[in-house]
Each structure stands twice: as structure tokens, then as C-alpha cells.
Amino acid sequence: MPPAMTDLLDLWVEPGLDGDDQVTVDFLLPTGVYIKMDVSRQSSLQCIKQMLWKQAQGYPLFTLLGEMDSHIFECVNQAAVHEELEDESRRLCDVRPFLPVLRLIARNCGRAERLLDSKIGVLIGKGLHELDALQDQEVKDFRSKMQRISEENMQCVHMMSWGEWLQSCFSPQIEAGPVNGYCDGSEGEVKIIMHYSESRYRPTCTQVHTCVWEVHSQFKITLVKGIKVNAEETAKVQVRAGLFHGTELLGKVAVSSESSGRSEHVWNKALEFDLSICDIPRMSRLCFAIYAVMDKVKKQKSTKSVCLFKALYPIAWVNTMVFDYRGQMKTGDITLHTWSSFPDELEEMLNPIGTIQTNPYRENATALHVRFPEYSPQPVVFPPxxxxxxxxxxxxxxxxxxxxxxxxxxxxxxxxxxxxxxxxxxxxxxxxxxxxxxxxxxxxxxxxxxxxxxxxxxxxxxxxxxxxxxxxxxxxxxxxxxxxxxxxxxxxxxxxxxxxxxxxxxxxxxxxxxxxxxxxxxxxxxxxxxxxxxxxxxxxxxxxxxxxxxxxxxxxxxxxxxxxxxxxxxxCRCSVPHIEVLKKQVEALSKLKAVNELIKLGTIKTKKMKEAQLKDAMMKCLRQTGFIETLSDLHSPLDPQVLLAGVNVERCRYMDSKMKPLWIVYNNKLLVGDTMGIIFKNGDDLRQDMLTLQILRLMDILWKEANLDLRIVPYGCLATGDRTGLIEVVSYSETIANIQKNSSNMAAAAAFNKDALLNWLKDKNPGDALEKAIEEFTLSCAGYCVATYVLGIGDRHSDNIMVRSTGQLFHIDFGHILGNFKSKFGIKRERVPFILTHDFIHVIQQGKTGNTEKFGSFRQNCEDAYLILRKNGNLFITLFALMLTAGLPELTSVKDIQYLKDSLALGKTDEDALKQFRQKFDEALRESWTTKVNWMAHNVAHPS
Known part of the structure; x- marks a missing residue:
């Protein structure tokens, strides 16, 4: 991080490592007067305004300011946009302006509405004035409709009794009713029904229009020009355009002529499509790809001759709908700001699955100017x-x-x-x-x-x-x-x-x-x-x-x-009471991010700083009044039904991985003497973990529906922002690596100690409790063997497989799925379909080598679990397919989902599929020694 950014960070975060509570702020008054004043980071905006008002009395033109309450502060926030600070209960360290400058402006009328708008803008991370500034009629119509609905539904809420309101907010089993809105209170049940009506926009009776089915001309557009085209000077530039309905190409792709030039290319030529206007589907999208054409030389080895061929290099793509949100065919000139990141394996370089929004970052984006013709004197609309x-x-x-x-x-x-x-x-x-x-x-x-x-x-x-x-x-x-x-x-x-x-x-x-x-x-x-x-x-x-x-x-x-x-x-407008609850969660995550960034800075600034000193600095930060208030009595983002009481600062720490995740421990009010833990990550994308854990939770449900409980532990995981999120700490659990290391004096030998795991379970479950713990281990081991095989979960080592003291085995850290296994020196590190080591089998067999009955029961559970998942194979494929545009690194195309089809042996009979699974099971047993070797290498590389 550059020094300037470091200074800004230290400026607004409450003093943690070496900060001071005071900060110098420049205040700009509407009278043109400028005042510099030292204020506390922890002061509320209301308190600061009172201090400023007192100070301003000694400056010229003070009488022109009028009443203090008729003014509010404005700043440039961290997103580099103007933010009006209506909520004056916020503290300066929570506002965190981009620079220490606050401008005093006159408060407009409608204070309650403006305060709500300000709260919503801060809560969602985008000021509502930015939506106002878009000047987009579709945005205006949507917001107007939602505003009307929210007013109707808030009236409905006001008519409810306290009991009905509490049940609607906190009961997890409230039934949702039909679309037409009403509020119905009946014994034991409350229905809050939203008035969301149909979205089919119809032409008004007075509007003269032409039905699209009456227009039999061929569809065409005019390709005008491209601006800021990022291509080499020697390259020719072309544009391809295709009409799509979903992923289906409607007719042939239209291709422009080649254009020469620097950053601007002018065509001003029509692109014609072999499809009549009357046959264009309502949801058709027009997809463009801009690419460079260059001559390449290829030498023929056999004849030593040289041939020239054309090479195509994609530059940008963009999509737009043919009909607007009202069902009216677009006409006239439009400018489309393109996207430059191309997904893999695009046919014709067109990206129909991509967004129809144009790139909002227009300054550096290639702009494509196109013109839609008018096919009729009246608007051409799709029929109702x-x-x-x-x-x-x-x-x-x-x-x-x-x-x-x-x-x-x-x-x-x-x-x-x-x-x-x-x-x-x-x-x-x-x-x-x-x-x-x-x-x-x-x-x-x-x-x-x-x-x-x-x-x-x-x-x-x-x-x-x-x-x-x-x-x-x-x-x-x-x-x-x-x-x-x-x-x-x-x-x-x-x-x-x-x-x-x-x-x-x-x-x-x-x-x-x-x-x-x-x-x-x-x-x-x-x-x-x-x-x-x-x-x-x-x-x-x-x-x-x-x-x-x-x-x-x-x-x-x-x-x-x-x-x-x-x-x-x-x-938010329809759930105003929920705003404050969510707002506190957003503020708490902001605090945790600030602590994490301070720790990262501390490790960079003072490489020789001892870990104990850095931990003390972290605790000092967490003990500050502002942090304690924000982080206490918090509804957990991982589960809103869990109330996180107060932070147990002494037990908090940061983890030793690259991104320095925070391990935050909370006291639990409901369980006296017990604690709850959450891990805050900043710098890691948790969405793939979130997806994998969701699928594990679904597998657990499907197995239980078939009367098979395999004791899955689908712990909580939630992405909360750009590479930030929370993970639930599973209490009373330990990694296999730590269990093995604690039973051996040498890291290299620890992985081969087959008694370590069983002895650990004996220590945690004395007497008759051991048999129950072994049963829990056996069932959960079967579940995770099948789940990790079907999902192709990779990078399995002894630090990301854990066991609870009650015996349940579970996996963590799902950075590699769908068969994307790690490799080293070109050799796959994982050579087994799933993890089933001899120390696992030693526990399953209760420490008795000849206990084939227990192992046979374990194997049968694996086979039963596998067949249940096969019956639901289409559901798994669908859920992964619906995530294709999420931007997950290992789920970018249909080819990635093919792994599921293969692992579930879809298309085969149950008999053939079971035969395939049994072969994989035997392979996991036979090759388990390779897992031990990998674990030994991992233990040596990560001794602590």
C-alpha cells in the first residue's frame, strides 16, 4: 500500500497500533469561510457541528448562516462520491471521508425522507443520488413503483398488532401468500403480502403503435463507428453482430468490413440479419464483438515454404436488448460502452450470456456507436x-x-x-x-x-x-x-x-x-x-x-x-425496521476490516515486530469504546437468529496465513461460560466456499429425506463484500494435522501414526461414550468421502480435514472443486478419488484389524449415499449451471459442470454406476499411502 493510502487509513481508523485520537479537519462553510479544527475521531457529527458553530461565531458573516439545525455536513466518501451526512448520530471514524474535509450545506426540506435515503445509501453501499443521476427512465419507473408499494405495505404493517409484527419479523416459518396484496392476521399465523403486480408493460389506449408481427422487413442496424479501440496500428478492425435468444443464435452472424485507423474506426454501413422483424422474439439480445485482424506468417516444416493466414484477436464485447423494458423496439442512435474481459471458448467471439448493461467506466472503455432504424412512423411494439x-x-x-x-x-x-x-x-x-x-x-x-x-x-x-x-x-x-x-x-x-x-x-x-x-x-x-x-x-x-x-x-x-x-x-423501503439491524452489521464488518488492514500494515511496516506485540496492538484496538459498542449485541450476519453478545478480547487473535484473517471470539449470553467464534477474512473470495457448503447442506437434506443421516457439518460461510466475508468456527474441533502432530515428536512421522486419531477420540470420549463417537466418525466419514468425490473437491490435506470432539469428521477450505486438483512439477498431488486413510479405517474398525462388519457397514453407507445423490443428479447440475455467471474461478463454463455428470455416472444404469463407484472406492483404499506421503510433506512444510 502506498504511503499516502497508509496515512489515510491511519487517519480515520480509531487509534490501534500507534494512532492518536485527534484529527485535524477542514470545514468549509456556505458563507465561503474556511475553518481548521482538531476534533476527536469518536465524536458524533452532531457534537462536531455544535463545536463548529461555537467556533464560527468569531468569524465574519456568521449571522448569514441561520439556524444550526438547518445545515448538515457533506463529504467525499471512500467511493469518491459526494455523500450528504443526514444521520448525525454517526461518529467521524464511522463516516471515514476520503479526505479530512467536511462541507456545511443547507438542509433541504423533507428531513425524514432525506434521512431515510441517507441511511439506505450508506447501508447498500451506493448513494441514492447516484441512481437519481442516471437519468434512466426504466430506473425511474422501477423506483417509483417500489416507492408506491413500500408506502402501501408500511400502512399494512402499521395496522398489525405487536404479536403479528413480531411473528412476521422473527418467525422462520411464515407462509408467503399470493401476489395480490393484503394483510391478513389469523390465529397462529400472519401473512404479510406484498403488492407486486405484473411487470407486463402494455401500450396505453391512446398510444398509437404498430405490432411487430405486422412488420415483415429484414432486421438490420447501422454500424456507425468505434471510439477508443485498443488495437495495434497495423491491425484491421472488424465487428461481428448476432441475434440471440438465450444461447441460441437466430440466423447467421453479421460481419462488418475491415477498418484501418488508430483509436477511431468509422464504418457507417448497415449490418443485415437473415431474420424478419416479425419473427424476432421478445427477449432477443443483440450481441457485438470487436476484434483485430492481423496477418500472420506460418512456416511449413516439410516444404520449407511460407504461408500467410489471418489471425483474429478479440478486443471488446457488448450486448443490448432489441426491445426495451416496455416492449418497444429500439430506434435511433445509441452508444454502447464495451467490456474487455472475454470468457473462455466463445463462439464467434460473441458473449450472449454476458450482461446487457454497458460498461459504467466509460473513460477508458471502447465505445461502439450503432443506429436502430425506424420501421414504422409509429413505435413498433411486441404484442401483449x-x-x-x-x-x-x-x-x-x-x-x-x-x-x-x-x-x-x-x-x-x-x-x-x-x-x-x-x-x-x-x-x-x-x-x-x-x-x-x-x-x-x-x-x-x-x-x-x-x-x-x-x-x-x-x-x-x-x-x-x-x-x-x-x-x-x-x-x-x-x-x-x-x-x-x-x-x-x-x-x-x-x-x-x-x-x-x-x-x-x-x-x-x-x-x-x-x-x-x-x-x-x-x-x-x-x-x-x-x-x-x-x-x-x-x-x-x-x-x-x-x-x-x-x-x-x-x-x-x-x-x-x-x-x-x-x-x-x-x-429497505419495505423493511424500515430492519435497516438499523443491518446497518450495525455493516458497521461491525467495517470495523473488523479496519483491524485487519492495521495488522497487515503492522506486518509490512515493522517486519521485526514480534507477534505478541502485534496481537497486543490488535487487542488495544478492539478494547476501544467505539469498537466495543459496534461489535457488541450484534445479530450475526452468518445467522440472524444468533445474537453475538460481547467480544471476548483476550481470546481473539489473527491467523498466520497471508491475508491475516481475524479470529473473533464472542461470549454467548444463552450458554453461560461458553463462547462462539467467527473468522473474518479480507482478501479471499469466499463465494466458492459458500457454494460448496450450500451443496453439502443440500446433500445432507437429500440423505435425511431418504432416512440416511451422515452427520454432515455444513458450517456457516457468508461473502459480505469484495473478497471479504465471515466463516463460522466449529467449536470443540481440531485438525487432523494437529491431532497427529500432538501425538508425535517429529512432524515427518506424525502422518504415519495410525493410532493418533483413535487415541484422541478415546481421550475426548471416555468409557461408553467412545462407541457413540466412533459411530459419528464412521457416518460422517462416509458422507464426506462421497461428497468430496462427487464434487471433485481438491487440495485435501491434514490441515483442512477436522474432527469434532464428539467424533464428527468434516472438511473445510474449498478453494478447488469440480476436479481442479493441484499439481506440482506437472504431477497431480492428489492421486485418490477421495480421502480414506488407514488411520480413518482404524477408527471405523474400532482399533480391531479384523472388524470387517463395521467396515462393511461403512462401505454400504457410502454406496447408499452415492445412489441417493445420483437420483438427484439433475438438481446438482442445475444449481451449478445457475452459478455460471457468478465469476467463480473454477466454474466458468458448462465444461466445468461436466465433472458432475461424470462423477455421478449420469446416463448409466444404477448397476454400472455402482460398479464405477466401487472401483473408485477400491482405488482410494489402495492408494491411501500416497495421501500419507502428501500429508507428511505438508506437515514438514507447515510445522506449526
Whole structure:
């Protein structure tokens, strides 16, 4: 960190390592007077304003200021934007302006509204004035609608009794009702129903328009020019454009001519597409790729001749919708600011799965100017839903019995394939022809039917919409697949969301991570999924809590920051009582981040500083009044039903890894004498861990549904910001490495001590308790063997496998999944499908070498667990597919998910799959010595 940034950090953080409580602040008054004054970092803004007012009395023009309460402070915050500090109870060290300068400005009218806006802006990490400044009609319409809804629902809340209000806020099992809004209080149950109406924008009666189905011209646009194109001077620049519906390319890609120049390239030529206007689907997106074309020389070894070929180098990409959020076809000139980071393996360099938002960082982004023509004197609009359904040319329903058993067998085989299986054109034609038979016999196969629709024919699209109205309701788990990017049609997505209405709050919480991520696929701010999530979050504060954190943790991402800010604002306006609770959590995380950064600075500044001195400095920081107040009596972000009482400073520490995570210990009010621990990480992306733990939790649920309890320990993990987050400390647990090291004098020999683990369990579970502990170990070991194999969890060593004193084994640290195993010198470090060492088997067999009955029971549990997961293979594939655009390093394409298909042996019979698993089980046993060698090397490299 540069010295200037270090100084700024020391300026606002309360004194921890060597800081002083006072800071010099420049105050700018509306009269033009400038006052420099020393104030305490811990002083509230109200207190500082009173001090300033007293000081200003001795300066000219004081009488022009008027009343003190008619002014507020303004600063430039850490995000380099102006922030009006309406909430004057905040302390200076919590505000942390970018520079020690506060400007006094006149307070506008509507103080209560401005105070709420200020609180929401600070809470969500984006000032609401930034949304005001966008001058985007879609943003304005969405916010206006949400404002109206929030006012209606707050009136509903005010009419509730205290008991009803408490139950709505804190009961985890409140039922969510239908879309139309009302507040219904009945015995033992309270329903708070949000008034989120349909998002189908229709032309008003007075608006003259042309239906898109009446326009039969070919679709075309004019490619005007590109500005700030980052290409070599010798390169030619071209642009490709394609119309997509989901991942399906509608017709051929249009390619521009080559252009020469420096940073600006002018074409001013039409790009024509082989698709009629009338056949463009409502959710079509126009995708562009800018690339450089250069001549390359290739020598032929055999003939020693030289040939020239064209090499293409991608420069930037950008997407835009053909229809706007009101269903009106775009016209006129638009400027698209492009993105320069290309995902791997893009066909034609086009990125249809990418965002339709243009790059907000315009200063250095390549700008592409395009012009949409006017096809009619009136606006061209997509027809409303009722007109779509009237265009149904499909009068004949098909009867599979008249077509013979052959068709049924063929259709059944296609429909039972996993979601990753590709359909050939003949199979798509068969599915479409037998679509009514699919409805009758394979309703859960709707995704495959949707992939068989010719979306470039509006007649087929209309027939599909009509069929969708009579399609049976899918289970919520099956309906999740319809929210994938492959199914962009708004009515399909509304159908899917309607199926999700049947989810209990507990089940919704299980899939909330994916539901937030697929908001990225929604091209318009007001959609069925957004309304569903807001309604359910309002009805259950626990869901609202995690919706808030899943959204806020990605506010730093430019592609979603506006969309997520709008949803966060809407939630906060409808849940005003929740704001203060969340605000305290945000402030607490800010404090922990400040402590972590001070420790990092301390290690950089004073390399010779002893660990004990640095820990003392950390404790000194944590003991300060401001830190104690903020960190105490805090609802845990990991679980809002847990109240973190007070920090047990003496037991807090920082960990010795590169990012210096904080180990924070809390006293537990409910369990006298007990403590709770959380780990704060700053600098590590926890989203992959969060996903893996979510899937482990789901596996646990599926096993329990099949009456198999494998004692999984899915501890809490939550990403809270840009490479920051929290991890739950599992109490009374120890790593395998520490158990082994504590039983041996030599780190190298520790990994080969097969008695260490059993002796540790004996010590923790004396007498009859040992048998129960061994049973817990055996069941949990079976669960994690199967889970780590199916998920391809890598980098397994003795420091990231732990055991609780009660016997439960569990894994931590999921930085490598889906078979992305570490390698050294080109050799894979992990040569076993999963970890099953001889000391594990020694515990399972209760220390008796010949105890084959116990080991046989363990092996049977593994096989049963594996077969249960196979039955739910499509669900796992769907959940990972819904995370493809999250930006996880090891989940970037469908090829990564292929690992799941292989590990679950999808497409094979249960008998063949079980045979494959048994081979992997035997391999894990046979090669377990390699694990021991790896663990020995790890122990030697990490002796402490």
C-alpha cells in the first residue's frame, strides 16, 4: 500500500497500533469561510457541528448562516462520491471521508425522507443520488413503483398488532401468500403480502403503435463507428453482430468490413440479419464483438515454404436488448460502452450470456456507436400476452398411442437425459411434434421442449405460450432449471416463478444463492423473479437478511451494481425496521476490516515486530469504546437468529496465513461460560466456499429425506463484500494435522501414526461414550468421502480435514472443486478419488484389524449415499449451471459442470454406476499411502 493510502487509513481508523485520537479537519462553510479544527475521531457529527458553530461565531458573516439545525455536513466518501451526512448520530471514524474535509450545506426540506435515503445509501453501499443521476427512465419507473408499494405495505404493517409484527419479523416459518396484496392476521399465523403486480408493460389506449408481427422487413442496424479501440496500428478492425435468444443464435452472424485507423474506426454501413422483424422474439439480445485482424506468417516444416493466414484477436464485447423494458423496439442512435474481459471458448467471439448493461467506466472503455432504424412512423411494439395467446395455429393434439410404442420409447429416452445432454435437430422435431404427449406423460421435461421451439418463428412461439397455460405445475426443484439463461422468455420465467410459490421459507433459503445469481439473466429491472424475492423477503426477515447480504456482497461489480442497488433500496423501503439491524452489521464488518488492514500494515511496516506485540496492538484496538459498542449485541450476519453478545478480547487473535484473517471470539449470553467464534477474512473470495457448503447442506437434506443421516457439518460461510466475508468456527474441533502432530515428536512421522486419531477420540470420549463417537466418525466419514468425490473437491490435506470432539469428521477450505486438483512439477498431488486413510479405517474398525462388519457397514453407507445423490443428479447440475455467471474461478463454463455428470455416472444404469463407484472406492483404499506421503510433506512444510 502506498504511503499516502497508509496515512489515510491511519487517519480515520480509531487509534490501534500507534494512532492518536485527534484529527485535524477542514470545514468549509456556505458563507465561503474556511475553518481548521482538531476534533476527536469518536465524536458524533452532531457534537462536531455544535463545536463548529461555537467556533464560527468569531468569524465574519456568521449571522448569514441561520439556524444550526438547518445545515448538515457533506463529504467525499471512500467511493469518491459526494455523500450528504443526514444521520448525525454517526461518529467521524464511522463516516471515514476520503479526505479530512467536511462541507456545511443547507438542509433541504423533507428531513425524514432525506434521512431515510441517507441511511439506505450508506447501508447498500451506493448513494441514492447516484441512481437519481442516471437519468434512466426504466430506473425511474422501477423506483417509483417500489416507492408506491413500500408506502402501501408500511400502512399494512402499521395496522398489525405487536404479536403479528413480531411473528412476521422473527418467525422462520411464515407462509408467503399470493401476489395480490393484503394483510391478513389469523390465529397462529400472519401473512404479510406484498403488492407486486405484473411487470407486463402494455401500450396505453391512446398510444398509437404498430405490432411487430405486422412488420415483415429484414432486421438490420447501422454500424456507425468505434471510439477508443485498443488495437495495434497495423491491425484491421472488424465487428461481428448476432441475434440471440438465450444461447441460441437466430440466423447467421453479421460481419462488418475491415477498418484501418488508430483509436477511431468509422464504418457507417448497415449490418443485415437473415431474420424478419416479425419473427424476432421478445427477449432477443443483440450481441457485438470487436476484434483485430492481423496477418500472420506460418512456416511449413516439410516444404520449407511460407504461408500467410489471418489471425483474429478479440478486443471488446457488448450486448443490448432489441426491445426495451416496455416492449418497444429500439430506434435511433445509441452508444454502447464495451467490456474487455472475454470468457473462455466463445463462439464467434460473441458473449450472449454476458450482461446487457454497458460498461459504467466509460473513460477508458471502447465505445461502439450503432443506429436502430425506424420501421414504422409509429413505435413498433411486441404484442401483449392476450394477443400472443390468440395467435394459436395449433388445433391438433397428438396421441402417442396412434404413433406406436416406438415413439414412446424414443421420447422417454430423450426426456430422461440429464440437462447437459445436447439434442440433435431430429430429436427436437420429435419433441415439438409430440408436445402434447410431453405434457401428458413427461411434464417435468418442459426444459427440453423449450429447447425444441423454433423461437425465430413467431407462430411457434405463440403455440408454446398457449400450451404453457395448460402445462401442469412443476415441483420447485424441477422449476429451478427454467431460470437458467437458456430460457429467457418472460412468460416461461413467470411460469417458473409461479412454481416456486410453493416453496417453504426453509426450502427457499436453501436455493436463495442461485436465485440471486440468476437475477443477472434478467434483462429488465422489474421482473417476476425480483418481485417474488422481494415479497418473500418482506414476509420473512431471515430470508430478507440473506437476500440483503447476497446482493450487497456483489455491489462492487459494475455489471450488476445498479440492478442490485435498486432491489436493495426496494427491500429497505419495505423493511424500515430492519435497516438499523443491518446497518450495525455493516458497521461491525467495517470495523473488523479496519483491524485487519492495521495488522497487515503492522506486518509490512515493522517486519521485526514480534507477534505478541502485534496481537497486543490488535487487542488495544478492539478494547476501544467505539469498537466495543459496534461489535457488541450484534445479530450475526452468518445467522440472524444468533445474537453475538460481547467480544471476548483476550481470546481473539489473527491467523498466520497471508491475508491475516481475524479470529473473533464472542461470549454467548444463552450458554453461560461458553463462547462462539467467527473468522473474518479480507482478501479471499469466499463465494466458492459458500457454494460448496450450500451443496453439502443440500446433500445432507437429500440423505435425511431418504432416512440416511451422515452427520454432515455444513458450517456457516457468508461473502459480505469484495473478497471479504465471515466463516463460522466449529467449536470443540481440531485438525487432523494437529491431532497427529500432538501425538508425535517429529512432524515427518506424525502422518504415519495410525493410532493418533483413535487415541484422541478415546481421550475426548471416555468409557461408553467412545462407541457413540466412533459411530459419528464412521457416518460422517462416509458422507464426506462421497461428497468430496462427487464434487471433485481438491487440495485435501491434514490441515483442512477436522474432527469434532464428539467424533464428527468434516472438511473445510474449498478453494478447488469440480476436479481442479493441484499439481506440482506437472504431477497431480492428489492421486485418490477421495480421502480414506488407514488411520480413518482404524477408527471405523474400532482399533480391531479384523472388524470387517463395521467396515462393511461403512462401505454400504457410502454406496447408499452415492445412489441417493445420483437420483438427484439433475438438481446438482442445475444449481451449478445457475452459478455460471457468478465469476467463480473454477466454474466458468458448462465444461466445468461436466465433472458432475461424470462423477455421478449420469446416463448409466444404477448397476454400472455402482460398479464405477466401487472401483473408485477400491482405488482410494489402495492408494491411501500416497495421501500419507502428501500429508507428511505438508506437515514438514507447515510445522506449526
Amino acid at each position: 400476452f392476450d394477443k400472443v395467446c390468440t395467435l394459436n395455429y395449433d388445433g391438433m393434439q397428438h396421441d402417442i398411442q396412434h404413433r406406436g410404442k416406438k415413439f414412446y420409447v424414443e421420447l422417454k429416452e430423450i426426456m430422461e437425459r440429464d440437462p447437459l445432454s445436447q439434442l440433435c435437430e431430429n430429436e427436437k422435431d420429435l419433441i415439438w411434434t409430440l408436445r402434447y404427449d410431453c405434457r401428458e406423460n413427461f411434464p417435468q421435461s418442459l426444459p427440453k421442449l423449450l429447447l425444441s421451439v423454433k423461437w425465430s418463428k413467431h407462430e411457434d412461439m405463440a403455440q408454446l405460450q398457449a400450451l404453457l397455460q395448460i402445462w401442469p405445475k412443476l415441483s420447485p426443484r424441477d422449476a429451478l432449471e427454467l431460470l437458467d439463461f437458456n430460457y429467457p422468455d418472460q412468460y416461461v420465467r413467470e411460469y417458473a416463478v409461479n412454481c416456486l410459490q410453493d416453496m417453504s421459507d426453509e426450502e427457499l433459503s436453501q436455493y436463495l444463492l442461485q436465485l440471486v445469481q440468476v437475477l443477472r439473466y434478467e434483462p429488465y429491472y422489474d421482473c417476476a423473479l425480483t418481485r417474488f424475492l422481494l415479497r418473500r423477503a418482506q414476509a420473512n426477515r431471515k430470508i430478507g437478511h440473506f437476500l440483503f447480504w447476497h446482493l450487497r456482497s456483489e455491489m462492487h461489480m459494475p455489471a450488476v451494481c445498479v440492478q442490485f442497488a435498486l432491489i436493495l433500496e426496494a427491500y
